Amino acid sequence: MNDPRINPPDLSLLLALPALVPAGTGAVVDGGDHGRLRPIGAAEAAALLADGNVLVANAAFVAGRLKAAPSRLCYDVLELFAFVRPGTPCVPSALGIAQVLGVAVADQTGAGALRESARLLLEELPTLPAKTLSVLRPLCQTMAKAGWRWAGPILDIIEPSELQRAPLAGFEVWRTLSEWEDAPAPGKPSSLPVTPEEARARLASLVGNTGEERPEQRAYTDAAAFAFSPRERAGAPRVALVEAGTGIGKTLGYLAPASLWAEKNGPGLWISTYTRNLQRQIVAECSRLYPDPAEREDKVVARKGRENYLCLLNFEEAVKRQALAPSHRTIALALISRWVAATADGDISGSGFPAFLAAYLPLREITDRRGECIYAACPHYRVCFIEKIVRRAKNAQIVVANHALVIANAAQDWLGTDETTDNGGERRTRYVFDEGHHLFDAADSGFAAAVSGTEMADMRRWVRGPEGRTRSRSRGLEERLKDLVEDNEDARRALEEAVAAASVLAGEGWTSRLGSPHGPGEVFLAAVYQHVRARCEDRDQFYSLECETMPLTDEMIEAAQQLGKGLKRLAVPLMRLAKALRQHLDDKSSELEPYQRARIDAAARGLEWRGRIILPAWMSMLEALETGEINDDFVDWFEITREDGRGTDIGLERRWVDPTVPLTNEVLARAHGALVTSATLRDAGNEDDWQSAEVRTGAAHLPEPARRASFGSPFAYAEQSRVFIVRDVERRNPDQMAAAFRELFLAAGGGALGLFTAVRALKSVETKIAGPLAEAGLTLYAQHVDRLDTGALVDLFRSEENSCLLGTDALRDGVDVPGRSLRLVVFDKVPWPKPTILHKARRARFGRSYDDLLTRLRLKQAFGRLIRGQNDKGCFVILESATPSRLLAAFPPETPVLRCGLAEAVREIRGFLGTGLLPPSA
Structure with a gap:
């Protein structure tokens, strides 16, 4: 770097600052130049945070943990990370930052690594390209006016030549974005078939020499290939219902025939799943198809609803509102502008977006809001992220979407293209519905x-x-x-x-x-x-x-x-x-x-x-x-x-009452073929009965029957898992419930997920067990308590092998945590469906067994989160003595089920997992 305005970083400030990380009911502090870790209480930690002369990671989360008012003055290393490395995925914690930067961690909190992480980031600044530094100088000056503590050290390194007076200096990142270009519309998709033999050969190439040999996966691919054969009459698509037990490897199993169809027939394939996190996983698996990142970007596109993308016009307006009154919102907007310059797609739900900034700036202010887009009248139309994605998706071989978007687009296809869904003339003739057991619920919302x-x-x-x-x-x-x-x-x-x-x-x-x-x-x-x-x-x-x-x-x-x-x-x-x-x-x-x-x-x-x-x-x-x-x-x-x-x-x-009726009419019947796949398609209470799968996916309304296939899991559940029905905990007694969660979590030594049917019950348990778990060295995270979105909570839980997490329904299906980070799942009660007016009507339509069906599916899906690999071991607990035996069919038949008291369950779990901690008072 030959820029004479670059100075070496002065690290004396870092040596003097203490580093603080929440731990238990208080925090752990690394004492700056003394280099000594010590635990402190919440009051002392809150005082340090309020003073501001302290290093933290994610100030809003830290403040929430300490029950303190968020400080806007501290040295937040997560903000420094977002400034220096925009768009880089990172778990929002001291440990997460250290992992990305390759910093050695000597303690389980990561407090001792915060200073080294900050040092590396400051030393990285002079190595950035001169063009980048020319933007950072005025941007950092504006952030300095807003009180950002890192502005001083950064400006000492990238010394500005003159004071920038323009209120938007450094923020106008929209001027640097490349424009999208229109391309000719793709031709109509062909109908060339994909044979099982071709699909099997493609699977072998995807698995490669390093993959496991899985006969079940090959058989799954054969069954999935049916969905990619030509249909024989309009309105009668080739539909395959394929149930795949956990561990089959269904993603590669269906990518094999799906990618072959796309290569043979042109754009028209959409792979749909239930959550944005699962979309990311599928796109990641596509790297086996297209190892070259440039080719993968051209051929695979992730599509989401408009509300998931940054709107440049809204962002510009937000910046202008802050220009005359700098505040921490200004800092948040500045860090987002850094991300805008680095992102390829503008997806604020993506892994590289600094989502922790939502604590200071409601993200709805900078995303596209329903009915607000002015399209070609917008000054940023030619660089709009949404318009870019829509145009990329038109010609992409594989579009990875979610059920909600697929249903919304299909329901409005009569308009050709739509301002809410941006069909953009995309042709969708083949679908893969991963997590297909959620189609009923997605249609329920989409057609409401x-x-x-x-x-x-x-x-x-x-x-x-x-x-x-x-x-x-x-x-x-x-x-x-x-x-x-x-x-x-x-x-x-x-x-x-x-x-x-x-x-x-x-x-x-x-x-x-x-x-x-x-x-x-x-x-x-x-x-x-x-x-x-x-x-x-x-x-x-x-x-x-x-x-x-x-x-x-x-x-x-x-x-x-x-x-x-x-x-x-x-x-x-x-x-x-x-x-x-x-x-x-x-x-x-x-x-x-x-x-x-x-x-x-x-x-x-x-x-x-x-x-x-x-x-x-x-x-x-x-x-x-x-x-x-x-x-x-x-x-x-x-x-x-x-x-x-x-x-x-x-x-x-x-x-x-039955949302699969419009689902069939508007989605399935218009397609040429669809694969609906999941680990939980059928009612586990009757493994030979496919009626429940057909009713809940819309296949029952098609003129031609779906092709059915089921493949069991390769895991040895008799050796790898245990189920406990605890009989002696009074479910309506908050103290007994909290004590049960505490003892079970300690018995597993962490790696525990607690699931609740009510938010208030979750909060009650969290309040009572956070302290005892902390004293035993276990970190507890909780939905509706911690100031983090669900995705960030799951990332933290996944990254810390011995942490614990409390959540509601969203975590029952949305957690993918392989390995020891998830070894215990505890339900506070049997997850019966709520007796709403809507549910009453559906029970009248589908029969009295409808409650059992839904409950078994929920238990089966939650159990599937537990064992994700051949070496995993896990325990599943229901804290309700009245759990009916007919619901236990939700679990693999070889899994041992024990009805017992809490004390016996604790002993068995500790022995089976080979882990466990004694209560702090022991």
Whole structure:
């Protein structure tokens, strides 16, 4: 580096600063130049944090652990890491940073490594390219004004030539991004078959010389190949239901025939899974197909919903709002700007995004929000991350998506392309649905409808723009379309009528006006609120409330009628306006530039989606209230939605009793072939009965039967696992429940996952066991307690072999932790489905065994998290004595099941795992 403005880092500051890491109920401190680790209490640790002259990793998380106010003044090494190495995946902890940097860790907390990590990062700065440093200088000056503690040491190293006075200096990263380019549309996918022999040969090449020889995996590939054979008549896709026990290696098993089909037939293959984490895993497996990163980027694309991507226009607006009042939000935006320069796809749910910054800046402010995109009218349109991804996906051989996006796209294919889902003309003729047991739930959400306060306020804002004192850069229809309709009198009139008619909808701040509602929408919500409160027992205000719609009061019927009339007055001008825009496209087809066509088309699609689909659905629901008649395919109810005891929404909900009906019609029947695969497709209570798999995946509604196959796990569950039903713990006694979790976690020596059916029960146990576990040297993480998103919590849990984690349903399916980091799973009770109005309707449709089916599937899926390799050993515990024997079919038949007391379970677990810690008081 020949830049004369580069100075060697002055490390004297680091030598003087103590390093602090939470541990137990307090923290561990490395005492700076004294080099000595010592434990301190929470009060002393909080005081150090408030002083700011301390090294930490993830200040918001540390503050939460210490029950202290977040400090904005400390030396957060995680922020320094995000500044120096933007886009580099890292577990957000001292240990995680040390691992990426290759720093030796002498203690289990990583406190002693924080200083060395900071030193390496500061020494790395002078090695960065001169072009990068030219951006970092003004950016760091702005961060210095916001109080960032690292700004001083960094500027001493990369000395600025002059003071930067421009308020956005260093932030305008959008100016450096490359533009996307349009490519010719791909041709229609062919229908060349994939034979089992070809698929088996491809599998062998994927596994390679280092892979395990798995006969079950070869047989799985043979069965999966059926989904890639040509269909013989429209509406009758080739569907394969293939159940694969844990350890089969199903990802490579289906990638073999799927990749062959894509190579032979062209774009049209979508692989869909349930979570974003699993999407990352599948993309990672594709490195076996395409070892060259450049080729893999060209042929494999991960697609997610728009809300997962950074919106450059929203980011620019957020930066401008902070320009005159620098704060820690400014620091967060600066670190995000570093990430923007490094990211290839703008995915804020990706592993390289500094998600810990959400503690200072709500990420919804910088992502794409529903109905807000202005497409070709946006100044950043040509460098937009979402537009880039959509165009890459059009020509990619393999698109890795998630169930929610697949269902949303397919449900709106009648529009061709859509402003919410960005189909972009992608052809999808073959699907692989991994984690296929979740298709029912994904369809349940994807095809749902709700006349609620949140939904109405969103639509009103889309039509009219922000009102009152609402701070938003979103614009209403008038602002977005006025230049397009200024020469069309009918379009102008339709626009004016639509804006006026939108007053029927509930507006921003509707929750504060339930006592004095404004307009028919808010009157309806107030009537729903009174109806629910009158019909429900509200002894516990922590959870949501729901009730049947019938019988209705005269006031409720009148409110529904008035809202329905108002919605019709809104739908008519929206459709007239859409028709006028379509006509404009046709009349001016020879004059419009491509970006102008894209803008008009997007606006027309948005109008059509709301005027032809959303509003008619709402009117149908309100009409059913008036007439008292509802189609047997649907179930309606009123609900007051609460999250952690805080009311968030009110409205009328509608779900399909069997959501696989629209799933089949809109997704499966339109495809040529689909592989639906999972470890838990069938009801474990009857291994010879495929009916449950067909009912819950939509295969039962197809004109031709699905091909079925099942392959057991290669693991030796009799030697590798144990199941315990604990009989002597009073489930309704919080102290007994906490004691049980404590003793079980100690018996396993950590590596334990506790699963709860209720957030309040989780918090109660966490409060009681965090201290005792800490005294025994075990770190406890918990959803809804720690200030981290679920993905980060799982990353921490996975990276620390002896930590413990408490969570709810999201962790039952979303944890993939091979090895000793997960060796014990504890359920606080049998995970029966909640007795909601919707569940009652489905039990009536599917039979009394429906409860058992769902519960066995949940237990089976959770058990599958436990044993992930040939050398794993694990124990599964249910703390409910009344666990019915018929549910135990969820576990592999060879797995030993013991009904016993807590003390015996603790002894058995300690002996079986060869681990265990005595209670601190012992």
